[in-house]
Amino acid sequence: MEFTHFDEDGNAVMVDVGGKEETKREATARGVIYMSPQCLDMVMHRTMAKGDVLGVARVAGIMGAKRTSELIPLCHVLNLTRLTVDFRILEEESGIEAICTAKTTGRTGVEMEALTGVSTALLTIYDMCKAVDRAMEISGIHLEHKSGGRSGDFYNPGRGQGAAQ
Numbered sequence: 001m002e003f004t005h006f007d008e009d010g011n012a013v014m015v016d017v018g019g020k021e022e023t024k025r026e027a028t029a030r031g032v033i034y035m036s037p038q039c040l041d042m043v044m045h046r047t048m049a050k051g052d053v054l055g056v057a058r059v060a061g062i063m064g065a066k067r068t069s070e071l072i073p074l075c076h077v078l079n080l081t082r083l084t085v086d087f088r089i090l091e092e093e094s095g096i097e098a099i100c101t102a103k104t105t106g107r108t109g110v111e112m113e114a115l116t117g118v119s120t121a122l123l124t125i126y127d128m129c130k131a132v133d134r135a136m137e138i139s140g141i142h143l144e145h146k147s148g149g150r151s152g153d154f155y156n157p158g159r160g161q162g163a164a165q
Contacts, residue, residue: 025148026103029114031141033122034095039133043096043125044089050128054087054096057124061085061100064120065113072116076108083113085121098122099144111146 035043043053050056062083069075082103087096100117102110122138129136147153 022106023148024103024105025109025146026101027109027111027114027146028099028101028144029111029118029142030097030099030144031118031122031138032090032093032095032097033125033136033138034093035129035136036133037094039129039136040089040091040094040096042132043129048128049131053125053128056128057087057098057121058085060124061098061117061121065100065102065117068113068116072112075112078104078106078108078110078113080104080110080113083117085117087121096125098125109146109149111143114146115141115143 042048046052062085064071065083065085066080069077080102082101084099084101086099088099090097098118098121100114100121102113102117104110118141122141126136126138142156142158143154144156145154
């Protein structure tokens, strides 16, 4: 396997994507935060002292995804054409699933942006709820799907094709 982020001397470099063809690219990532039933109830009914947890987490996820190149070394700055952060309440598991989808037309993929969006959204939920439940647990952050580019479509085989939907 060839590592593209290192030169012949083993130095870290940003990959040159100048010769790649521009294509439509999309990536979806997911992750979950588990919390106490009391904390989940407060989030669902918008009674958390810090306000609308999911509304703020959505904006934070979008902002985080947009700033991925500032957070992850060697990531390219991308012109995102669409970015969504959505949530699904998992009442039986006392959790909240975050789903981030990033789209662009460009020479490199948007997987890191989708993963950063999910991570930032979940961390924001933790931050806004920690006064009620410090034992919250963030887990299962993963790339679910990506399309576009030379490598084509990818569905995470560990999660099934859309199994987490």
